[in-house]
Each structure stands twice: as structure tokens, then as C-alpha cells.
Amino acid sequence: MSKITEKISNFILAVKERMLAKKLSKTFGSSFQNKTSKTILSGTETLTLSAETDKKREQVLNSVTEIMIAAKNNPQKMLDYIKSTGTKVYIIKNNSKLLKNLGEEDGFILPAEGVKAAALYWGVEHKFTLKTPAMFVFREEMLDEYYILQQFYKWYSYRSGLPGFDTKTQNIFKKYMTKGYDITKLTLEDTLKLQEAVARDTEATDFAIEVARLRDGGRNVLNKMKTDGGASI
Numbered sequence: 665m666s667k668i669t670e671k672i673s674n675f676i677l678a679v680k681e682r683m684l685a686k687k688l689s690k691t692f693g694s695s696f697q698n699k700t701s702k703t704i705l706s707g708t709e710t711l712t713l714s715a716e717t718d719k720k721r722e723q724v725l726n727s728v729t730e731i732m733i734a735a736k737n738n739p740q741k742m743l744d745y746i747k748s749t750g751t752k753v754y755i756i757k758n759n760s761k762l763l764k765n766l767g768e769e770d771g772f773i774l775p776a777e778g779v780k781a782a783a784l785y786w787g788v789e790h791k792f793t794l795k796t797p798a799m800f801v802f803r804e805e806m807l808d809e810y811y812i813l814q815q816f817y818k819w820y821s822y823r824s825g826l827p828g829f830d831t832k833t834q835n836i837f838k839k840y841m842t843k844g845y846d847i848t849k850l851t852l853e854d855t856l857k858l859q860e861a862v863a864r865d866t867e868a869t870d871f872a873i874e875v876a877r878l879r880d881g882g883r884n885v886l887n888k889m890k891t892d893g894g895a896s897i
Contacts, residue, residue, distance in 0.1 A: 717826065721867065724824050728817050728871065737875065739809045742816050746800060751819070753800040754788040760803050762787040767838060770806040771815030772822070773799050774834060798822065814872035821864050828860030837861040 735741035743753050756762060763769060766780055776784055781796040788801060800815065822829045828837075836858050840847070847855055 720824055720826050721821075724817070724821050724826065725867075725871070727824075728820050731816075731820075732813065732875070737809055737813065737879075739807055739812045742809075742812055743800070746816065746819065749823075751798060751800065752788075754802070755807070756788070756801060756803050759787055763801060763803070768801070770802045771800060771811070772819040773801055774822070774829060774831060776831075810872045810876045813875060814868045817868035817871050818864060821868065826860075826864060828857065828862075828864040830857070833857040833861050837865070841865075 731745060732742070735745065747753055762784070766784055768784075773784070775798050776796045778794055781794055782792060784801075785791060785793045785796050788799075798819070800819070802812075828834075833854070836850070836854060840858060840862075847858065850858065
């Protein structure tokens with residue numbers, strides 16, 4: 665079982681665990697709602713109403729597929745499409761430690777504020793700011809068509825308003841994927857937000873894996889994604 669599959673399985677089991685559900689229902693109320701879904705907690709059971717989320721997920725899948733086909737999955741054309749929307753794309757040539765020092769990976773980076781924004785913007789533009797928009801930052805060695813496609817899918821999901829991309833949730837998600845995280849200490853709201861973040865990452869990775877599987881020459885990337893998981897490729 666791959667790392668990401670094992671973590672997702674453990675995560676789902678933990679969310680459904682009876683004692684945790686009882687504790688959360690007493691402490692944090694009986695429901696949680698984001699822009700596209702609502703979760704209702706009653707006793708030891710949960711009910712998630714996610715029709716709007718499911719609709720947006722389908723729209724994202726169809727749209728990314730159409731864009732990919734139009735671009736012939738050409739990495740530069742995919743990056744050009746991103747730039748055409750006003751989103752900056754930076755290719756790092758001589759500062760490979762920048763992303764690692766900021767706790768980020770190559771690809772799509774959410775808006776940032778404060779010290780992180782200042783360090784990031786100085787690293788890519790050599791200018792000072794305390795607030796940065798969403799952007800893409802790649803090291804040259806990570807300009808692989810399948811990796812770009814995975815990151816493109818996450819960005820498109822974010823732009824489409826799918827849940828799981830707020831800064832707090834993504835910080836929890838990164839800790840969960842890299843170091844492990846005791847989710848039993850999270851509130852119901854944060855637990856459900858984390859579940860959405862895991863779903864978005866999995867959707868993007870599954871899409872890139874499927875494209876790699878269907879194309880000649882994608883075997884190495886396919887195996888690496890299956891082994892490492894979407895958050896640590």
C-alpha cells in the first residue's frame with residue numbers, strides 16, 4: 665500500500681471513530697458548512713451533503729481535461745495558459761533551497777502574508793512585499809509534464825472554489841503528510857477541512873497518474889507518484 669493510500673485510509677477511519685465523534689459533538693456543535701458542502705453530526709454518525717462540491721469536482725475534471733487536450737499536454741503551453749489568467753509563474757535556477765526553507769514544494773503556492781510572503785517575493789522578484797498572490801514556482805529540474813499537470817489541476821480546483829485550500833487547512837495538511845499529525849486533537853471544523861484538502865490533493869494526483877498511465881513514456885512518473893504520494897513527489 666502506498667504512503668498516501670495508507671494515510672488516507674487511516675484518516676477516514678479516524679474521522680469515523682465513535683469516541684471522537686461523541687466528543688466533538690458535545691464540544692464543537694452539531695454541524696459544519698463550507699462554500700460547497702455541509703456536514704451534520706448526530707450522535708455517532710455523520711452526514712455530508714456535498715452535491716455542490718461534487719458538481720464542481722466534475723466541472724474541474726472536464727475543464728482540465730479539455731485544456732490538457734487543447735495544449736497536447738505540452739508543459740510550456742500549460743504554463744502559458746496559467747500566465748494568461750494573470751497568475752505568475754517563476755522558474756528558479758539558482759535558489760533551490762528557497763521553497764524548502766519556506767515549507768513549500770515546487771508548483772502551486774497559495775497567497776501568503778508577512779515574513780513568508782516577503783521571503784518568497786524577494787526570492788522570485790528581488791522586491792519587497794508583505795503580501796503575495798497565488799503563484800507557481802518551479803525548480804528547473806521539476807518541469808515534468810505530469811508534475812506540472814498535477815499542480816495545474818490543484819490550481820484549477822482552487823480557482824474554481826473547491827474547499828480545502830485555505831491557509832490554515834493547508835498548513836495542517838502539510839504537517840499531516842510530512843510528519844504525521846494527531847487529528848484527534850483537531851476541532852470538528854478543522855478535521856473536515858483537512859479531509860477536503862486530502863481529497864483535493866488525491867484528485868490532482870489521480871488525474872496525473874491516469875494521464876501518465878494512458879501515455880507512452882509515463883511509467884517512471886506513474887511509479888513515483890504511486891510510491892511517494894501527491895504531496896511529496
